[in-house]
Amino acid sequence: GSWAVMAVIYYVAMISHQGLIRIFPSDTANVSVNVTAINTGGGDYDYVYPNGFGSYGNGTVVKFQGHGVYQCFGSWSTHCNNASFLPGHAADPNWVNQQWKYLHN
Structure with missing residues (x-):
């Protein structure tokens, strides 16, 4: 529009x-x-990864295809923009849990 x-x-x-x-x-x-609308998410999440990557912050809800919907949170939330700490990408699942709270599939 x-x-x-x-x-x-x-x-x-x-x-x-x-x-x-x-x-x-x-x-x-x-x-x-x-103004052009872009598809950044929908449903009960803000983005579908990788959309918005680089701007995730405390409270951002992201759907990771095949891994579920997670919310970035806490003192480690700056790592939500680091691919090494993403659900489905991290070498160690414990790295994910420090800054991503699993919500549902």
Whole structure:
């Protein structure tokens, strides 16, 4: 779809002898933005791996095909973007459990 957006740009002018700050509109512009929907997930998850990889964070829910739906969590959540710690990819399943909570198939 397409959205029409009106942007208003402001600048601040300080009138020091009166101790006042006033905000004046300086310009306006009409902008057209084209929006394209992408399939990032659906159901009860945010992404289907590898979609969104690199942006997973604490609370992100990801479906790993053939391995189930997991939620990234906790102090190790930064490792949710490391392929060595992903469900179905990690050399040791214990590495997965440190930052991924299994939810269901």
